[in-house]
Amino acid sequence: MSISEIESKIRELRQLQALVDEAESEMETIKDALKAHMGDSEELRAGEYKVTWKTVTASRLDTAALRKAIPDVAAAFIRTTTTRRFCVA
Incomplete structure (x- = not known):
């Protein structure tokens, strides 16, 4: 591929x-209007469409607190991954 290409x-x-x-910004604007x-309400029906907006509870491990409280245990379970990040500047 040439430089111009x-x-x-x-x-x-x-x-x-x-x-x-x-498009994502417009989607968020529409979602915010519906919300x-x-x-x-957790559910909205409009013709053939059903929209739900429910509360979801999730539990996550606080790795920063774990590293601070028991660093040896935290270090034993750390997994390092390598990826390539594509960026156009």
Whole structure:
């Protein structure tokens, strides 16, 4: 691929990312409007559509507190992973 082709692809990528960002922002605006309408209700029905907005409780391990309280145990269970991060600047 030539430099001009790469530049063209990057330009296209940035334009598509801008469209995705705009669509995600619009989605959040619509979701927020529906949530405001729902108030404390967990379910909304509109024609063929059913919207739910339920409270979910999750339990997660506080790794920072574990490392501080018992660092030897925390160190024994740490798993290191390696990935490649793609970034266009």
